[in-house]
Amino acid sequence: MAEGPTQGGVDQVPPAAAAAGGRSVLAKREVPQEAPPRPPIVPPRRQHALGYNPRLALFFLLPALVLLGALMLYPIWYTIGRSLFDRAGDSFVGIDNYRRMFELDATRRAIRNNAIWVVSAPTLATGIGLVFAVLAERVRWQTAFKVAVFMPMAISLLAAGVIFRLVYEQDPDRGLANAVATSVVDAVRPPGELAGGRPSQPESVRSTGGGYETRRAFRPGSSVPIGLVAIPPDEIPSDAVRARSPARGGPGTLTGTVWVDFTRGGGGTPGVVDPTEQGLPGVKVEAIRAGDVAGSATTDPDGTFAVSGLDRSDSYRIALPSSNFREPYGGVTWLGPTLVTPSIIAAFLWVWIGFAMIVIGAGLAAIPREVLEAARTDGANEWQVFRRVTAPLLRPVLLVVLVTLVINVLKIFDLVFVIAPPSSQRDANVVALEMWRVSFGGARDQGLGSALSVLLFVLVVPAMIYNIRRLRADRA
Amino acid sequence: MSAATATASTAPIPPRESWAQRMTRAVSRGPLHLVLIVIALVWLLPTVGLLVASLRPPSESAQTGWWKALTDTSQLTFENYRQILDDPLITQAFWNTVLITVPATLGVVVIGALAAYAFAWIDFRGRDWLFVGVVALLVVPIQVALIPVAKLYGTLGIFGDISGVVLFHVAFGLPFAVFLLRNFFAQIPRELLEAARIDGASELKVFRTVILPIGLPALASLAIFQFLWVWNDLLVALVFADTSNAPLTVAIRSQMRQFGTNFDIIGPAAFLSMLVPLAVFFAFQRYFVQGILAGSER
Structure with missing residues (x-):
């Protein structure tokens, strides 16, 4: 899937990215593989511009700048201001909405659940994705395997939610998860002949x-x-x-x-x-x-x-x-108050592990074979090769995957909204869902809604800074 | 087994050792293959479940699991699909999805490509800063814009309209589009552009005849990515589209309250909504993967 950008000479890759083998997946973000057909000797130049021409630039940039300004920049500004006003927006209340955000049961639970999500889901997806990528590399039918695991990335989270509602149906005669759970448990610990007697x-x-x-x-x-x-x-x-x-x-x-x-x-x-x-x-x-x-x-x-x-x-x-x-095992209450968040996280993993696997797989493919062979010739076993050579070289890729997943998990909305049945929506609540609920879903408290959005925004600021830093590093 | 032995022994260059080695490896890797097959099945099973369940009559679905249909295929019927394709609510929603997705995809590709060209090849003061600003917007959560944009649309009188949904998707697709395309366009050799200029081509013509054809792979990646993004969206449409303009995702979601009793609508409609993304995914897998690799962190 990934042609190693390390094949020397070919200058499809910016020098900054080609320099370090481990950075090679970042190179892919610079250049999609189908590089333009061109003479191979032209080095990339820092100074691209054909000429100084602000008016012409404005002509090309105008539609984008108008849209970004009106629908992103101005709204960010407005939302920050709006979060300091009351539910209808009439009177200034200072940081009252932020105080309420950490006091109300619903929002506190949402924030706590988001914390659970952020701590568990990205690391699990990255870890399992890494294992899958490493295992898949060892078989010939890795493409088929990767397609199977990656496929959920193409479908909507709503569809994924419907799929998992079906999996988590409580009745073991209808829900796949409980059908499996009950047959395993009943096989290990058979129900009594006289249940109910x-x-x-x-x-x-x-x-x-x-x-x-x-x-x-x-x-x-x-x-x-x-x-x-x-x-x-x-x-x-x-x-x-x-x-x-x-x-x-x-x-x-x-x-x-x-x-x-x-x-x-x-x-x-x-x-x-x-x-x-x-x-x-x-x-x-x-x-x-x-x-x-x-x-x-x-x-x-x-x-x-x-x-x-x-x-x-x-x-x-x-x-x-x-x-x-002994009664026959009734199955697990997947979508009850205690398990609903872990169950939805499992659905999230089903969707996103494919992403982690593909990006990490591209990183693996970019590691030069010779480096691995050299380690093996030196007598390292497979685990040592992985631990000492592969893993360190993959670090930047793993970081990119992890950061991407954290950003996605912070805004998680659809899966929770769709999978949690009405009775456990409160137990499964997350910030993005509560933001929608208080702003548009009845309560109409847009002051609190704005405060929740600002919270989400503040949480992605580190990722923003990280992106800018990386951009500057790549261009330096 | 015996056939394999025969082949091995009659092979011109006796690969006796390598054959033995290969066998040993295959056997020692047996568990690995098994593990991977099990994982792949676990990954496919939930989707297969939705497909099979959507093909069963509601009377069966209410009582037994979809896997019963695997042994009793007489349960399978297209009746549910016939019903939802006759249901104006669903067909209208499908049509709305198309009406939202196509312009939102074209819009982001065209506007993004224009801006990316300026960032890559036209010099102006503050260019680098402006580009850094666009990259900073890559990770902005859409929640932060929902309330003000809803108010803005109210003022403009397009709240509830498809146009509002489209504009919102284009705006939030732009940072990624500009980022991806600028990096690609910047790799195009200067000589090609200069040659076109010397021939007297205008900037727009250079853009159309040089940049766009060469940038096609990147444009394709972007288009597929944006297409799937918009097709699969629930939240934006939930906020900005009223009932008559709601796409499939919103229409299906409105049935979810009675998941059990409405499954004969939810199941087939959900599968229907997956068909287009799956087709796009399988047809353009390579571009999709490139988009993913380039777009980590959105």
Whole structure:
């Protein structure tokens, strides 16, 4: 993608940029690659002008200067002044709007969120973009990879927002993020067979924080019925058969049944295994003595279980541990109050990592092969080459990417506006969004709106100075 | 595998070692390929999701995820698209987007090129300072101009009009345009310009016959960049365009409040709004990337 500007002689590159290998991407900002066809020996000159002709210059410059003056310079001036007046612009209030900006809940939250954005998003995008660029360079199909990652840069942030609203849908049956999250979590920690179930006889079975336990203790040889209700028919495992009362166990064995204690159509007796009632297979059953698990078993398709190896002289409570009742994982509330900003930042990364990757990739391509080869010949391993040679040479490029992203993140508006649902717009608020909201979206407090714009403007001033410095350095 | 072995063994210059090396490398790089494939899929999946979801009837979308349509392709239908293409709200918005984007792109290219020529090739007092001023404006956030320009447009009577949106986009596109083009024009050899002058060409003619043709690649980069910038804009149009002049982005955004129930409009309209930028992106990728490289930091 990037022809190295280091191929000597060709003077498409201004000398300032060609001088240092690491600066070569900056050279690209000087000259788009399609350099004009021209004799190769003409050196670039500092003095370009054909002649002193202010009138002619004015003729060429006039439309641009009028537009810049009327729609950029004058507005900046006006906004600074406007920020010192009240909401309608009638009376002078001094720095009151700025004070309110740091006092009101909504604006404070917006400023805090912007700080989170500025600290996290640019560094993450630059870091991941760097990793992608380095990895992509090592495969032949790097162009295809880069196109895939870069593509979101072409579409609108509104479209990206719609795309991610869809990804973040709460219902795991509809939102991709939660579909993935729930299937991973449910695979690692399967939901219980009996989610939602509860004992049919609370007087003899008590709740133990998620699971259940008999109130009484039983001696081995007894048979313990544990009826459950509130299990929807379609949740009953398909291998379940009609429930049965087990034979009493031998010495050292406790038996019993776990079943759906509910006769469809009515007629059954609670606590009794009635003829049409179904057993619950696969339920984990534990025998508890003095709080410790002394033995365990799993129920058969007819709901019967037998815990053996118990001490015949002791008595045990029968427990159904909480894992039986674990609800399936409902997914993450991506767009709820706590996660909404990180979720939108992830969408931002999806859009902007491609940018970081492309610019850094161009910087990588401009590093002379010989330098890397020399390091390798000297016995450096790949990590050392990256750490000691590539990274230092890339520093200027990384800085450009980082500064660009910071400027973009400061003004972030569309993604937050589109992705955050109405209920969490306040939690996701950022300065640019709050500026629009107070100025145009109802409140009509243009004094506060102007103060917020001035805040954004002041924050980009360092970037402005950096740009001017670089311009002067390039031209010197 | 066996075919590869056969090829290797019958090759005229026995590349036995290099073949073995290549195999080792391919195997050792297997994980790398896998990682990159997974990343690429993760990047493509959300967009594919929007496309597939936009092709499903609302009754299906309300209940199941778009991926269900991958196994049951009978769900896919163009009905949603037919509906929004019949919806005057959406077609008008699409048309508005075009009416805003085309003049805003042409305007910035023409006005930017004129100014860039002056900065590159005509001497006048304060030229360098003025150029520094333009570069300083590169990073000005548009928020700082919204309130005063809205007031100004109110006075001029163009608030809500397409012309106001266009002018705003041209103004905020100019610093980048002047910056990019001046640097390119300044590289054009002086001899070409002098030759045209000696032949008696006027400044405008020099500009038209020498600068513009040679500067075409830079102009193309700029045009594509500006086109995508304006096409994809939401905020400027949200502030300055009234409902009848609203572009697609604003029209879609106004449906977002009921995201779930309006998805049969939002989904296809959002994808429709992506088609043009994607086409431009794929057709002119090289120029776009150059614009990006030159325009970091906007």
